Amino acid sequence: MLNTPAITAYLRPDGRKGIRNVIAVAYLVECAHHVARGIVNRFTDYEQLASATIGDAPEVHLIGFPGCYPNAYAFKMMQALTTHPNVGGVLLISLGCESFNREQLKTTIEASGRPVETLVIQNSGGTASTIQKGVEAVKRMQAIAAQTPRVDMDISELIIGTICGGSDGTSGITANPAVGRAFDALGAAGAACIFEETGELVGCEKIMADRAVTPELGAALEASVEKAERYYTIMGFGSFAPGNAEGGLTTQEEKSMGAYSKSGSAPICGILKPGDQPPTGGLYLLDVVPDGEPRFGFPNISDNAEIVELIACGAHITLFTTGRGSVVGSAISPVIKICANPETFRKLAEDMDIDAGRIMEGRATLDEVGSEITDLVLKVAAGARTKSEALGHQEFILTYKAFEPIGPACLPLKRA
Amino acid sequence: MITPLILLHPDDNVLVCRAPIAAGFETVIDGDTVTIPAAIEVGHKVARGDLQAGDKILKYGAPIGSMTADAKRGDHVHLHNMKSDYIPSHTRKAVS
Structure with a gap:
């Protein structure tokens, strides 16, 4: 028998359960990285991070894909990451001319029931203006994510x-x-x-x-x-x-x-x-x-x-x-x-x-x-x-790869 | 006494050294006092019992190669008396 503390999880609309409630700010090309980081920096509170347990306010994390050319693996990864059970909302930061399919990613996140907004730097007045709009967008999403229902979570989940x-x-x-x-x-x-x-x-x-x-x-x-x-x-x-x-x-x-x-x-x-x-x-x-x-x-x-x-x-x-x-x-x-x-x-x-x-x-x-x-x-x-x-570590790297889907022998116990 | 030798899995026939052992050091293996004849460095293997050439060596409960010479309990097990049984199922090509 395991000595189990009660796990009170964040229940997502897709039924999955998270142990954290993070707002992900995602740049969709390296050219949007600085602006995305500028938004995240406004929410980084090292004193809160240093406390022994997570707080009630959803924390803001920086993720992204630096490439300008499209890549099916990177797109699948960004879909999986922005709809991860630990994520309660997503702000997409696009430069505007990169090839990343921001509309389709936004559709996927919306379908998962999470709040999502997109800011295109080229249409938002530039660096400072986009950071300012992004900060407001993150605050809106934090307010929604803070209402996420809390439910018991079993080890088996x-x-x-x-x-x-x-x-x-x-x-x-x-x-x-x-x-x-x-x-x-x-x-x-x-x-x-x-x-x-x-x-x-x-x-x-x-x-x-x-x-x-x-x-x-x-x-x-x-x-x-x-x-x-x-x-x-x-x-x-x-x-x-x-x-x-x-x-x-x-x-x-x-x-x-x-x-x-x-x-x-x-x-x-x-x-x-x-x-x-x-x-x-x-x-x-x-x-x-x-x-x-x-x-x-x-x-x-x-x-x-x-x-x-x-x-x-x-x-x-x-x-x-x-x-x-x-x-x-x-x-x-x-x-x-x-x-x-x-x-x-x-x-x-x-x-x-x-x-x-x-x-x-x-x-x-x-x-x-x-x-x-x-x-x-x-x-x-x-x-x-x-x-x-x-200590505030939030490293993240995503680069180019190519995969075939897994073969029919790979998940023999998969539920029908 | 804390033995300098660790058993990683109950099925293993080698022990792993976690602190340097000097030649002639006396320690306990499975309840018996054994004299380690040669110096053993950290991370190296020692025979848990007497081993014969051809014996499979088990570490982590898994075969990691076989003996090419006999060894007594407490002897060092390494390149001089043991070899890999790994045969890749495909060709290894050197990269120039």
């Missing part, structure tokens, strides 16, 4: 993502397997749990395929890792480096198991691509590597892009394991940082939510840290702030 970044030799011994234990506990309670980064799973695709709920899904899991290895090889990056052996890792499959251990031990019930929503509780692999020939460069240029993709799949919270020490958070959904290395924790304690490095020093067991992560997930869902939230 949560979607939790995990990612590792700035890994070192301790990651695979402490933080990653501890997250695996938390995933097992949350998944057993009915939550949807999502792990990702197929490029770091090379060598354990057979082991992963054996955990699939159907043989067809197992074959699709193997194919996703083969795709990743081919893609990263073309990018010029193999996976196993000499430094890995110095750190005690002997084989490719051993290295990959360290990252893969974040997934825990539950059966794998599906594959998602960025923007797809898990149809049921259970464990999912998020396939982040583009389909087809490499076209736009690296699959994800930094950890932040992967966090955004997890959020686009509906993640309410992301569990971020780090050995070297990352300080990032994210717009829209809170990030919980689990520090694998005890030295790093001592250096960066103000940014770390969980000290998994205690396992290295014999001060805690994997099971204890796993329970601590599970408990913190539930507290954060109930309104407690993560360290990165309290």
Whole structure:
């Protein structure tokens, strides 16, 4: 049994439940970024952010897509992000001549029952005038979003993502397997749990395929890792480096198991691509590597892009394991940082939510840290702030990619 | 006493070192006192029981390769006595 604080969620008109009530200000091309940021800055209250729990006033977050050329992936991502259950209203900021389909995005947001307004800088009198109009628009949306009905939320309605970044030799011994234990506990309670980064799973695709709920899904899991290895090889990056052996890792499959251990031990019930929503509780692999020939460069240029993709799949919270020490958070959904290395924790304690490095020093067991992560997930869902939230971190990156839709074998348990 | 060796999964036949071990250090493995013959660095693996060439090595409860030589309980398990069993199902091409 999990020790569950009451989660009082924001009920959206589409029936999904959020743990935050954010107004998203979204620029639709880099040329509109400064104006959008200018609007968000007027609402950023670091004193309120530093309090232990979220307040009643909807917070304002900056998201956006910098590209001028259209991209189906980016459009799908912006649709998923602006209708995320943690979002209570959206202000779209367009320069005016970019190719992003702002009308269709606005239609999608309206259909989800959220307040949405669009400001086109070229028709709004310029930078200062658009910022002023945007501030007024955000205030209108805050007033509407503040009326969002509050309802009880069960653990089984949560979607939790995990990612590792700035890994070192301790990651695979402490933080990653501890997250695996938390995933097992949350998944057993009915939550949807999502792990990702197929490029770091090379060598354990057979082991992963054996955990699939159907043989067809197992074959699709193997194919996703083969795709990743081919893609990263073309990018010029193999996976196993000499430094890995110095750190005690002997084989490719051993290295990959360290990252893969974040997934825990539950059966794998599906594959998602960025923007797809898990149809049921259970464990999912998020396939982040583009389909087809490499076209736009690296699959994800930094950890932040992967966090955004997890959020686009509906993640309410992301569990971020780090050995070297990352300080990032994210717009829209809170990030919980689990520090694998005890030295790093001592250096960066103000940014770390969980000290998994205690396992290295014999001060805690994997099971204890796993329970601590599970408990913190539930507290954060109930309104407690993560360290990165309290420090005002709202990183966001979205760039170009190309995907085919997921195949028929990918979601065998999907409800008809 | 806090052992410097961690068992990551109950099925594993190797332990992972979490603090540097000097040659000749005595520690406890599964209730028995064992002398570690060679120095072990953090992150490296040690045999949980006696291992024979050909044995699959389990870490995280999963096979991560197999032994190429025998090892006694407490011995270092690494490149000198263990190899990968991973065979990619497709061609690896070097990038020039």
